[in-house]
């Protein structure tokens with residue numbers, strides 16, 4: 001169990017964490033919801049990576065997905081609507097030693113949080129961002145979200161959503177300095193685990209859009225995809241997401257995609273007739289803002305003072 005002091009000279013076994021060490025309160029999502037499967041994958045990745053629970057932080061905004069920090073027994077911050085990313089970036093910039101997970105939804109991230117989404121991607125701080133995209137505001141009971149399909153009836157647009165939905169991945173892949181972009185569905189548990197594991201292993205901001213079931217308000221959206229495997233396109237590549245044995249045959253459509261090819265990634269997400277599943281883009285060399293601020297934090301007081309004096313001289317203040 002965690003809580004042992006490092007300086008204790010007792011002859012105790014090395015700390016080993018089980019799933020119980022990451023499980024928090026009992027989840028209160030609806031029956032059939034895709035969120036519990038995502039949570040389970042996160043718990044497993046934490047366990048398999050043997051993350052220190054006291055050095056792990058789950059951050060969220062508002063929405064069904066944003067209840068995730070309550071279901072982790074790590075540190076957590078259930079923030080304001082759309083503000084998961086600035087909180088997460090703030091934590092990372094001052095405590096680069098912490099492992100940061102962000103849970104957000106289509107309403108939270110792509111609407112009220114849209115400005116933070118774009119700039120957090122560009123800042124590329126080291127954290128794992130999971131967007132639970134169910135195409136609706138579920139917590140506030142079926143209002144049109146940025147990714148609700150056009151003509152789909154909601155409580156705010158009873159005759160059907162008026163506009164075509166936002167394509168979150170065309171936006172994401174258009175932002176400067178992105179470093180990891182993947183897409184997965186919540187109902188393929190082995191591939192979901194592998195995707196989140198790869199996202200967590202990446203150094204920089206890993207952005208994972210998860211097509212998530214909400215059977216209470218938008219059952220037909222995910223059911224259409226589940227019932228027709230031809231709607232999905234599995235991306236294969238030695239540098240991509242590991243596809244566990246037996247999973248490949250669940251997909252009718254496969255395609256080789258080199259995740260270093262940004263132009264091709266953009267083409268893939270522009271074609272809305274099929275949902276590409278796997279790693280769309282990875283750039284391990286993208287600059288990281290948290291590394292830059294970390295350099296600053298590791299300076300001695302004298303070095304900071306010298307830097308300040310240099311700046312004052314430069315601008316003749």
Ligand code: SF4
Nearest residue numbers: 029030033064138214
């Ligand atoms: S309203 Fe939808 S997204 Fe929210 S918990 Fe229920 S099924 Fe899940």
